[in-house]
Amino acid sequence: MKIKKGDLVIIIYGNDRGKSGKVLRVFPKRSQIIVEGINFIKRHTKPSQQNPQGGIVEKEAAIHVSNVMMEFKGQRTRIGHRFLKTGRKVRVARKTGEDIDT
Numbered sequence: 001m002k003i004k005k006g007d008l009v010i011i012i013y014g015n016d017r018g019k020s021g022k023v024l025r026v027f028p029k030r031s032q033i034i035v036e037g038i039n040f041i042k043r044h045t046k047p048s049q050q051n052p053q054g055g056i057v058e059k060e061a062a063i064h065v066s067n068v069m070m071e072f073k074g075q076r077t078r079i080g081h082r083f084l085k086t087g088r089k090v091r092v093a094r095k096t097g098e099d100i101d102t
Helices: none
Strands: 008-011 020-027 032-035 040-045 055-060 068-072 075-077 079-083 089-093
Touching: 008 032
Parallel strands: none
Antiparallel strands: 008 020, 008 068, 020 032, 040 055, 068 075, 079 089
């Protein structure tokens, strides 16, 4: 998966289209990510020790990776890979050709 935790992404499909946020968690086996402030769901919870009141809790839900694009220097871009002379693999912004990981 080309998107990592901490990346800035733009939502390109769905109800939150056009919004951007930081990736909080990545689920490579399911090809899903959780983005900060995007795709909120309401969860009805029973009272517990952590939440004695119970009630309705809003939290971010996972979104499929195909519905987001990486944001790099204010532009949305696809991501590629390139090998350095040292043998290290770095991510590259396809639009500008610049290294994302340095």
